[in-house]
Amino acid sequence: MTHSPYSGLPTRAFWRGGVAGASPFPPDIYRPKFPVTKDTRVFTAGSCFAQHVGAAMKRAGINVIDAEPARRGLPPETAKRFGYGVYSARFGNLYTVKQFRQLVEEMAGAAPALPVWEKDGRFWDAQRPGVEPHGLTSPEIVTEMRAQHLAALAGALKQADVIVFTLGLTEAWEHTETGTIYPTAPGTIAGTYDPATFHFANYGVADIIEDFSALEEALSAINPNLKWVLTVSPVPLAATASGQHVLPATIRSKSVLRVVCDMLADSSENIDYFPSYELVTTPAHPNGTFASDLRSVRPEIVDTIMATFLAAHGLRDAPKAEAAGAGAGAADTDDTAICEDILLDAFAPRPEP
Numbered sequence: 001m002t003h004s005p006y007s008g009l010p011t012r013a014f015w016r017g018g019v020a021g022a023s024p025f026p027p028d029i030y031r032p033k034f035p036v037t038k039d040t041r042v043f044t045a046g047s048c049f050a051q052h053v054g055a056a057m058k059r060a061g062i063n064v065i066d067a068e069p070a071r072r073g074l075p076p077e078t079a080k081r082f083g084y085g086v087y088s089a090r091f092g093n094l095y096t097v098k099q100f101r102q103l104v105e106e107m108a109g110a111a112p113a114l115p116v117w118e119k120d121g122r123f124w125d126a127q128r129p130g131v132e133p134h135g136l137t138s139p140e141i142v143t144e145m146r147a148q149h150l151a152a153l154a155g156a157l158k159q160a161d162v163i164v165f166t167l168g169l170t171e172a173w174e175h176t177e178t179g180t181i182y183p184t185a186p187g188t189i190a191g192t193y194d195p196a197t198f199h200f201a202n203y204g205v206a207d208i209i210e211d212f213s214a215l216e217e218a219l220s221a222i223n224p225n226l227k228w229v230l231t232v233s234p235v236p237l238a239a240t241a242s243g244q245h246v247l248p249a250t251i252r253s254k255s256v257l258r259v260v261c262d263m264l265a266d267s268s269e270n271i272d273y274f275p276s277y278e279l280v281t282t283p284a285h286p287n288g289t290f291a292s293d294l295r296s297v298r299p300e301i302v303d304t305i306m307a308t309f310l311a312a313h314g315l316r317d318a319p320k321a322e323a324a325g326a327g328a329g330a331a332d333t334d335d336t337a338i339c340e341d342i343l344l345d346a347f348a349p350r351p352e353p
Helices: 050-059 076-081 097-107 139-159 205-220 246-267 276-281 299-312 340-347
Strands: 041-046 116-119 122-125 162-167 171-175 198-202 227-232 271-273
Touching (some): 041 050, 050 162, 097 139, 097 205, 116 139, 122 139, 227 276, 246 271, 276 299
Parallel strands (some): 227 271
Antiparallel strands (some): 116 122
């Protein structure tokens, strides 16, 4: 009998048995490089899907850092709408690695271009416009609150053991002269779009690796023992300015981010990858994983994805095969993520009656 290098490999190595005929949430899909315990000080950041990750960790009793808590008595939904408790500091969604890099560089003294945006006599922090839905009364208040935020952020990053970071997008808008990146296109929430001032960017693998290397180096100067758990958001693009149809633009974006995660995880024992993207997109699901908008991941799917992560770290029992189909855990999962990019849907042409 001819010996093959595939002889004797476990079931997880084969599509038949590993995917076909298996649970959509196989318990051995994720093998952590390092432990995350309830005592681990976790810093959460990333795209809007990352909000689910942080919320599930909090419910599991993990020590998720909250450097800018809401004031006592503020209703939870109001607090969330103003960016409190969504991530480990009140920076809003960090859709790209470059955005995270720029935030840490600003914390060290670098100043972004056009930091304040205006609309109808109100003023927004251009780097986190979603955390003040109605804007503020003056540019000076924006600047003051920004300084307080950066101080809180520095404290959070210094005490963190692990950063859980969800990579969401490769597309972004930049200030052409300086390269300053913004989480939303100018003119979407506030500010004014001027093609002579801003340009569209779509980052490739090399760009993102470069940004992550600079980010990691900057953070190691203040916290040399940091570890990372990377994930890729399964949420499709709400819109693209690339000129492509939004479907291949989405696949391009997610493919680039997935390659980046593999390259980074292969390069360091301090960087782990959790396959939340794969757990949503696997064809093993008997039913669809998205809500009717085909973007929002159904809450019971999110819950079971996070149960898979927690079980791998010994913090919860492994999810049963039928759990996602039965809607297990949906009742205690807040599926309303705050995503600025969904505002782009307002610019979509409407079908004629």
